[in-house]
Amino acid sequence: MLDIQQATEIVLARTRSFGEEQRPLYECRGRVLRQDIRADRDFPPFTQVRMDGIAIQWAAYEAGQRVYPVEATQAAGSPQLQLKDPNACLEVMTGAVLPAGTDTVIRYEDVELADGQAVIQEGAKVKSRQNAHLQGLDRKEGTLIVQSGAVLSSAEIGVAATVGLPELTVAKMPTAVIVSTGDELVEVHESPALHQIRTSNSHTIQMALARWGVQADRLHIDDELEATKAALGRCIESYDVILLSGGVSKGKYDYVPAALEALGVQKHFHKVKQRPGKPFWFGDVEGQCTVFALPGNPVSSFMCTHRYVRPWLRKSLGLDPMGYAYAALAEDFTFQRDLTYFLQVRTQHDAESGRLMAQPVKGKGSGDLANLVDADAFLELPRGRDHFASGEVFPLIFYRAPLR
Amino acid sequence: MLDIQQATEIVLARTRSFGEEQRPLYECRGRVLRQDIRADRDFPPFTQVRMDGIAIQWAAYEAGQRVYPVEATQAAGSPQLQLKDPNACLEVMTGAVLPAGTDTVIRYEDVELADGQAVIQEGAKVKSRQNAHLQGLDRKEGTLIVQSGAVLSSAEIGVAATVGLPELTVAKMPTAVIVSTGDELVEVHESPALHQIRTSNSHTIQMALARWGVQADRLHIDDELEATKAALGRCIESYDVILLSGGVSKGKYDYVPAALEALGVQKHFHKVKQRPGKPFWFGDVEGQCTVFALPGNPVSSFMCTHRYVRPWLRKSLGLDPMGYAYAALAEDFTFQRDLTYFLQVRTQHDAESGRLMAQPVKGKGSGDLANLVDADAFLELPRGRDHFASGEVFPLIFYRAPLR
Numbered sequence: 001m002l003d004i005q006q007a008t009e010i011v012l013a014r015t016r017s018f019g020e021e022q023r024p025l026y027e028c029r030g031r032v033l034r035q036d037i038r039a040d041r042d043f044p045p046f047t048q049v050r051m052d053g054i055a056i057q058w059a060a061y062e063a064g065q066r067v068y069p070v071e072a073t074q075a076a077g078s079p080q081l082q083l084k085d086p087n088a089c090l091e092v093m094t095g096a097v098l099p100a101g102t103d104t105v106i107r108y109e110d111v112e113l114a115d116g117q118a119v120i121q122e123g124a125k126v127k128s129r130q131n132a133h134l135q136g137l138d139r140k141e142g143t144l145i146v147q148s149g150a151v152l153s154s155a156e157i158g159v160a161a162t163v164g165l166p167e168l169t170v171a172k173m174p175t176a177v178i179v180s181t182g183d184e185l186v187e188v189h190e191s192p193a194l195h196q197i198r199t200s201n202s203h204t205i206q207m208a209l210a211r212w213g214v215q216a217d218r219l220h221i222d223d224e225l226e227a228t229k230a231a232l233g234r235c236i237e238s239y240d241v242i243l244l245s246g247g248v249s250k251g252k253y254d255y256v257p258a259a260l261e262a263l264g265v266q267k268h269f270h271k272v273k274q275r276p277g278k279p280f281w282f283g284d285v286e287g288q289c290t291v292f293a294l295p296g297n298p299v300s301s302f303m304c305t306h307r308y309v310r311p312w313l314r315k316s317l318g319l320d321p322m323g324y325a326y327a328a329l330a331e332d333f334t335f336q337r338d339l340t341y342f343l344q345v346r347t348q349h350d351a352e353s354g355r356l357m358a359q360p361v362k363g364k365g366s367g368d369l370a371n372l373v374d375a376d377a378f379l380e381l382p383r384g385r386d387h388f389a390s391g392e393v394f395p396l397i398f399y400r401a402p403l404r
Numbered sequence: 405m406l407d408i409q410q411a412t413e414i415v416l417a418r419t420r421s422f423g424e425e426q427r428p429l430y431e432c433r434g435r436v437l438r439q440d441i442r443a444d445r446d447f448p449p450f451t452q453v454r455m456d457g458i459a460i461q462w463a464a465y466e467a468g469q470r471v472y473p474v475e476a477t478q479a480a481g482s483p484q485l486q487l488k489d490p491n492a493c494l495e496v497m498t499g500a501v502l503p504a505g506t507d508t509v510i511r512y513e514d515v516e517l518a519d520g521q522a523v524i525q526e527g528a529k530v531k532s533r534q535n536a537h538l539q540g541l542d543r544k545e546g547t548l549i550v551q552s553g554a555v556l557s558s559a560e561i562g563v564a565a566t567v568g569l570p571e572l573t574v575a576k577m578p579t580a581v582i583v584s585t586g587d588e589l590v591e592v593h594e595s596p597a598l599h600q601i602r603t604s605n606s607h608t609i610q611m612a613l614a615r616w617g618v619q620a621d622r623l624h625i626d627d628e629l630e631a632t633k634a635a636l637g638r639c640i641e642s643y644d645v646i647l648l649s650g651g652v653s654k655g656k657y658d659y660v661p662a663a664l665e666a667l668g669v670q671k672h673f674h675k676v677k678q679r680p681g682k683p684f685w686f687g688d689v690e691g692q693c694t695v696f697a698l699p700g701n702p703v704s705s706f707m708c709t710h711r712y713v714r715p716w717l718r719k720s721l722g723l724d725p726m727g728y729a730y731a732a733l734a735e736d737f738t739f740q741r742d743l744t745y746f747l748q749v750r751t752q753h754d755a756e757s758g759r760l761m762a763q764p765v766k767g768k769g770s771g772d773l774a775n776l777v778d779a780d781a782f783l784e785l786p787r788g789r790d791h792f793a794s795g796e797v798f799p800l801i802f803y804r805a806p807l808r
Contacts, residue, residue, distance in 0.1 A: 025592065029611050030805075043774065045601060052655040075627070075657055077587030079599050093655040094700065095588045097599045108654045138772040145774045153804035154615065155776035158608030158702065161592045162601070162773060183481030184499045188429065188565045195483050195501045197449060197566070204562030207433050211558065223479070250512045251456040251497040253479055296498065298562065328758040354732035354797040355758045368542040369566060370447065370549045372559035393758040400557035401434075401805075 003383065004307075004340045007272045007282070011308050014268070014284050015316040018172040018240055025160055028152045030213050031170035032317045037146035037156070040163040042136035047098040049074070051131040054089040054111055054118045055102035058128045066120045070113070074099045089118050098132045105131035149318050171317045174240035176209060176216035178202045179232070181247030181256060182296065183223045200369055201245040201301045205294075208305050208399065209243075212313060216243070223253035232259050236289045243309065246296030248281045256293060257281070265291050273383060274340045276300035280308070298369035303342050303378055306397050324395040327358040327379060333388045340383045344375040347396065358396060376400045407787065408711075408744045411676045411686070415712050418672070418688050419720040422576040422644055429564055432556045434617050435574040436721045441550035441560070444567040446540030450484070451502040455535040458493040458515055458522045459506035462532040470524045474517070478503045493522050502536045509535035553722050575721045578644035580613060580620035582606045583636070585651030585660060586700065587627045604773055605649040605705045609698075612709050612803065613647075616717060620647070627657035636663050640693045647713065650700030652685045660697060661685070669695050677787060678744045680704035684712070702773035707746050707782055710801050728799040731762040731783060737792045744787045748779040751800065762800060780804045 002010070020034040049055065056068055068089035074081045076095035083090055083101030090099045091113075098105070110124035120126070139145060145163070146156050152170070160168055185199040186192045202218045209216045217239075221231045228247075235242050247256035248270070260267070260283060267283040274280075277300040281293035292309055294301035311321035327347055335341045345358035358379045363371030380395045381388050388394075406414070424438040453459065460472055472493035478485045480499035487494055487505030494503045495517075502509070514528035524530070543549060549567070550560050556574070564572055589603040590596045606622045613620045621643075625635045632651075639646050651660035652674070664671070664687060671687040678684075681704040685697035696713055698705035715725035731751055739745040749762035762783045767775030784799045785792050792798075 025607065026610070026614075029614060039774075041596075043772070045596070046598060052653050052658070073656060075587065076655075077589070077600060077627070079597070091656065093657060094653050095586050095601075095650070139774050146777055150777075151804070153780075154608050154611035155706070155773070155803065157611045158604040158706075158773050159777055161607040162604040164592060164595070164602055166593045182499050183479065185481070188568060189570045191568070192445075192449070193483070194450060196481060197499075198568055200562040200566040203429065203565040204558050206430070207558035207561045210430075210433060223481070246499070249456050249498050251480075252477060252495065253497060254456070302559070302562075324753075324755075326753040326755045326758045349728075349730040349760065351728075351730045351799075352797065354730045354760050356753065356760060357758075368447070369559070369562055370443075370543050373550055373554075373563055376557075393756065395755075399559065400555070 001271045001273050002269050003273045007269060007280070008308070008311065010268050011282060011312050012315050012321055014290060015312055016287060017316065018174045020169050021172050022167045023170055025157055025166055025168060028157060028168050028170055029154065031152050032319065033146060033148055033150045033152055033156070033168060034171050035169040036144055036148050037160055037163060037165065039139045039141050039143045039145055042141050043139040044133055044135060044137070046080070047135045048133045049092040049094055049096045049098055049105055049131065050133050051105050051107040052094050053092060053105050053107040053131070055083070055092040055099050055105050056089045057083065057086050057102055058104045060087050061104065061126055068118045070116050070118055103129050103132065107131065151319065173214050174313070174316065175238070176214050176241045176243065177235050177239045178205050178216050178218050178243045178245065179235065180218070180220045180245050181223060181228070183253070185220065201296070201298055204298065204302055204369070205243055205245065205305050208302070212310060214313065223247070223255065225255040225258060228255040229259040229262055232256070233263050236263055236265070236285055239289060241290045241292070243305070244291065244293040245301050248293040249279055249296070260291060265289075273338065274342065275337065276342065277304045277307075278339070280304050282308070299344075299363070299372060302372060302399070306378065306399055307342065322395070325356065325398060326393050327356040327377070327396040328391050328393045329379065329388055330357045330359040331390050333360055333381070334386055335381060335388070336386045338383055341381040342378040343381055344371060345377050345379045345396075346375050347377050356396070372399070405675045405677050406673050407677045411673055411684070412712070412715065414672050415686055415716050416719050416725055418694060419716055420691060421720065422578045424573050425576050426571045427574055429561055429570055429572060432561060432572050432574055433558065435556050436723065437550060437552055437554045437556055437560070437572060438575050439573040440548055440552050441564055441567060441569065443543045443545050443547045443549055446545050447543040448537055448539060448541070451539045452537045453478070453496040453498055453500045453502055453509055453535065454537050455509050455511040456498050457496060457509050457511040457535070459487070459496040459503050459509050460493045461487065461490050461506055462508045464491050465508065465530055472522045474520050474522055507533050507536065511535065555723065577618050578717070578720065579642070580618050580645045580647065581639050581643045582609050582620050582622050582647045582649065583639065584622070584624045584649050585627060585632070587657070589624065605700070605702055608702065608706055608773070609647055609649065609709050612706070616714060618717065627651070627659065629659040629662060632659040632663040633666055636660075637667050640667055640669070640689055643693060645694045645696070647709070648695065648697040649705050652697040653683055653700070664695060669693075677742065678746065679741065680746065681708045681711075682743070684708050686712070703748075703767070703776060706776060706803070710782065710803055711746065726799070729760065729802060730797050731760040731781070731800040732795050732797045733783065733792055734761045734763040735794050737764055737785070738790055739785060739792070740790045742787055745785040746782040746801075747785055748775060749781050749783045749800075750779050751781050760800070776803070
C-alpha cells in the first residue's frame, strides 16, 4: 500500500495541459492567465491633476505671487490647454491633463475665487509640483504588469480593462464528469424506499469542483457490467477527467475495476495509507483521460477530492499543486493507526498571535456527511506517530472559504 | 471628519434584508440559507453494511462456528433479506441493508468461499456487530443538521441532497449598479485619446461584488447635472444599492452630490480619517436604496468596497459583518499621519508557527491600480500611532483567495 507522499507523486506525474482559450474579461475571474499583460501606455498616460483647484507655474509662486487671473478651465476628458500668461492660472479638475505651462496644482480649499481671479489663502502650504501625478510615474509603457500564469482576481481584471483587453487568453479547464454507482442510490427529488438512500457524493463533489472553476456533469451507472463498460467508454471519449464515487471495492457488483481494465485504463494505484479514504483508486488513459475512483463514503470522497484531485488540477493549470495553509492544533489529539489522518477541524484566526488555530470536530466516521457541516478544513496529521500536541502546526486543507 | 469606527457604525446601522427566494440546489453555493435543514430519516436510514463480505449472527461465531452455508446475497439497493437458518450466512455488499437475523459482517478478505460455503480464515479478527453501521447512529430523524443563517458550501449542498431538498430557501442578494462618472473615461474596447483613460474601477468593483455573489450592472454617466439626476433617479428606483466611483469631490463638474440631494438621498457622511479612501461618501433613501460614493482613485475605491460595502452586505445577509482575518506584520512599518492606514500586503502562512505573515508591498499611492496585483490583502493599521513593529498582529482584509 502506498503512503500519501507516493500517491501524491504518482497523481502529480500524470497532469497535463488542457489548452488555452479566449474568454471575455468578466468571465475570467478565478481563471489562470496564459498571456502577459503589459502597460499599453504610460500610467498615468499624461501628467494628471489629482485635486480640484488651480494650476500655476511654480516659479511665479516662488517669486511671491499670490493672486492669479483665471484664463480658463481644464476639465477632465478635455484636450490639454496651454497657460498663455505665465503669471495667470487655469482652473483644473481631478483626472484632467495638467495644462501645458503649469506644473503645480493648488486645491480649492486653499484658494478664494472671485471676479475672475484666484487668491491663494494665507497659511496655504504649497509645494513645487504638488497634486500633479507625473506621466509614467506608476508604470512605463511596455512594463509587464501581470505575468502569464497568474490567477485572475478582481485586481488583475481591472488592470486588463485599463490596458484595453476586453478578452484574455486563459488556461482551459478540464471537461469533467462525476459518475456515481450503487443501485441503492436515488436522485434528490425521489422518495427512497426503505433500502435506498439519496445520492449526495456526486452533488458535494460537483460543488467542490465548481468552486475551483470546473463545471462537471453528473452521471449515474447501474451495477451491471455491460452498462458500466458502455457508459465509462463514452466518458473516456468525452471527458478529460472522470471522478467515480463508489464501485471499486470487493463487492460482487462492483464492476468498475473490470470495466476500466477492459477499456484500457491503466491502474496506477489502489489504496493509500490514510484515513479516511484508504480504498482510493487512480488510473488513466495516458494523455486522454484521468480517472479518480474515490471511495464511496461521503467524507472519504470529499477528502480525496480536495487532497488529490485539486492538486492534480492546480498542477495541470501550472499552479503550486498543494497550496497548503498551515494551522496549529487547538487541543491534544491521539490517533493510533499507522495511517496519515485527515482530521476534520474548525479554524479560527487568533487575533492576539495571528495564528490559525484548528479545533478538532468530533464526528461519526467517514460515513457521516453531516459532520462536514460543522468543520471547514482537514488538518493533515502525519503517520508514524500517535500523539499530536496542542500548538503543533500541520498542513491544512480548507474546503470552504476561511471566512464564512 | 469621522474615524473608521464611526463610519463603520453608521454604515452597519443602515443594513436591511433583501427578502428570500427559492433556488435550485446547484445555484445555492455561497448563498445564505434561510431555512433549517433537518434529517428527513435516520442517518443511516437502515443498519448499513460497510464492507463487502458475509453477514452472520454473532452468537453462532461466539459459539465457535467457522463454516457457514451461504443462503443468498443481499445487494445494495435491494429490499432487506431474512437469514432463515441462524447458523447460515448471507453474502452482503457495501451499502446494503443488513439482513434481518444478522448482526455482524465479516469482510471477504477474512473468508474463503467455495461450494456454497463460507469458511472464516484462521487468524481473522472478528468483533460483535462489526462493519454494520447502526440505523440512526449518525443523525436521528428530525435532527437539525444545517441551521438557517449558514453560508452554503459543497458540504451543506450534499446534506440538502441527502435529505431530499432539490431547492432551498436562501437570502436574496441585493440588486446593484456600479456607476462611473468622469468625462475622461472610455470603455475597455475603445482607443483613448491622449487626454482620456479607460475605465477600470467599475470592472474591478463588479468582479469584487461577483466574488460575494452580487451580480452588479455597470453604468456610465456624463458630467452633466440633468443627465446625472435623471440617471441616478432611475438607479434609485431600480436598485437596492448604488456604488458610485468618482464625481463627489469639489470639482466644477462633480454633479453627483447635488443630484443625490435633489433626489432625496440622505447624506450620512463624507470623508473618513483613513488612507486610502478619505473622500468617501455614504447615504441612503431609507429602506429603499443605499448609496456608496467611493473615491475615484482605483486603490481607494477598491479598499472602501472591501472595508465598507462588504460588511454592509454581510450584515444585511445576517452574517458577522467584518469577518476579519488577523496577520502579523513581517517587517517594521512607519506611517506618520493621523489616519487609519490600509497597508497593501502579501500574505503567507508560516509553516513553522501557523502564523499568517503580512509583507508590505510598496506602491505608488492610491492611483496605482497595478499595485493591487502584487498584493492580496489590506492590513488595517490603527490611527494614533506612527510606528508598527514587525510581529505585531492587525486585522486583515483579503481581496483574493488566500491561496492563489
